[in-house]
Every structure is written in C-alpha cells, then in structure tokens.
Amino acid sequence: AQKVTQAQTEISVVEKEDVTLDCVYETRDTTYYLFWYKQPPSGELVFLIRRNSFDEQNEISGRYSWNFQKSTSSFNFTITASQVVDSAVYFCALRVTGNQFYFGTGTSLTVIP
C-alpha cells in the first residue's frame, strides 16, 4: 500500500526561526517520485521540489532545504530563517507507477511576526 504521513498538523514559529516539516512515505515500488507543494491562503498549489527515488542527494534552494533518506523513508523539508510569507499549508506527495499520486494530509505553518 502507498501512503504519505505528515504527522505535524499545525506548527507555529516566530519569524526568523528555523522549522522542519516531516514527511514519511510508504511504497513497495522501487521507482517513485516525492514532491513538496505549498498552498498559501489564496488556495493555489505551488510546486516546490521533486525528487526521484534514485537520487538521495539533498537539495538547498535559498532558505529551503530538503533531506531525503530512503533508509527511513523520509523526505523532510526545512525552512531557514522563516518569514511571514512562508505561512501556508505544505503538502508532501508520492507518485508511484502509473501516475497515481498520494498526498499527505498537510502541515499548516504559521509564522508569527
């Protein structure tokens, strides 16, 4: 069975703090893709990153970084020096064979000024 778990339902941090959003996935497929999306209060879904199962290299993009560990089936997302504009719901997603997608339930991040 395929599954994505985002155990953190809501997180609040004070501006400039670092915050890590957790994502744990389950799949028996050996080839799969992992994603993070951001959904700001305006409601649209914004793509942040994609990682395939063959590439465990971590990635940094500005204040954002992602840590992919196949050994623990995790794909965690860290925001460094958070800003109010980072306030949003963040979704982790898994794509397996045949274009089936599985999303986590989302983590609502509030950054307090």
Add this chain to the structure above:
Amino acid sequence: EAQVTQNPRYLITVTGKKLTVTCSQNMNHEYMSWYRQDPGLGLRQIYYSMNVEVTDKGDVPEGYKVSRKEKRNFPLILESPSPNQTSLYFCASIVSWGRGYEQYFGPGTRLTVT
C-alpha cells in the same frame, strides 16, 4: 503562458443535479488528473488519464466520471451530486521527461452540494 484552467471556479448546486467541471491545458501534456481536497484529508486523486481515451481510477472515484476525448480537455462529471461531494477540486496536467516530472495544477473549483 502555460496554464491549466478550470471552470467554474465556484459552484453551488442541489443534490442530484448533474454537473460538469471543465479542465483545459495548453501545454500539450498527455497526462491529466483530478483531485479533491478536504480538511484533514489532504488531496486525494479521483481519476487520471495517461492519454486520449485512456482513463484510470484513483483513490476516490465513486460518484465521478471523466472523459478524455481530446488531449487538452479532461472534464469531471458528477451525474448525481450528493452533499459528501462538497469539496475543493483541482485539475492537474503532468509532463514527464527522462527522470524529470512536473505537475501543474489549476486554480481549483469550490463545489457546494446542498
């Protein structure tokens, strides 16, 4: 501009009255998909299509129909809507290349069934 469009953006209807939510993409993508988003449940895939005339069920297909008669359009049909189909619906268009993969989402359709 590459985009996925959905219409209508907001819809209030009554139980049992058939409705269609349209989805169109201008990127010539082969793959398209429909999701519903509900509080506490995240996004769940309803149907997806890997090409014209090819559709497959996602996790929550009950009560929905789709069709893919041409590459750019992928309408979602609710033959007899019920209140439990009140939700926020997203259409997506997907492109893949080598080891790359990208999913573009439409702006969403908020449906209320009374």
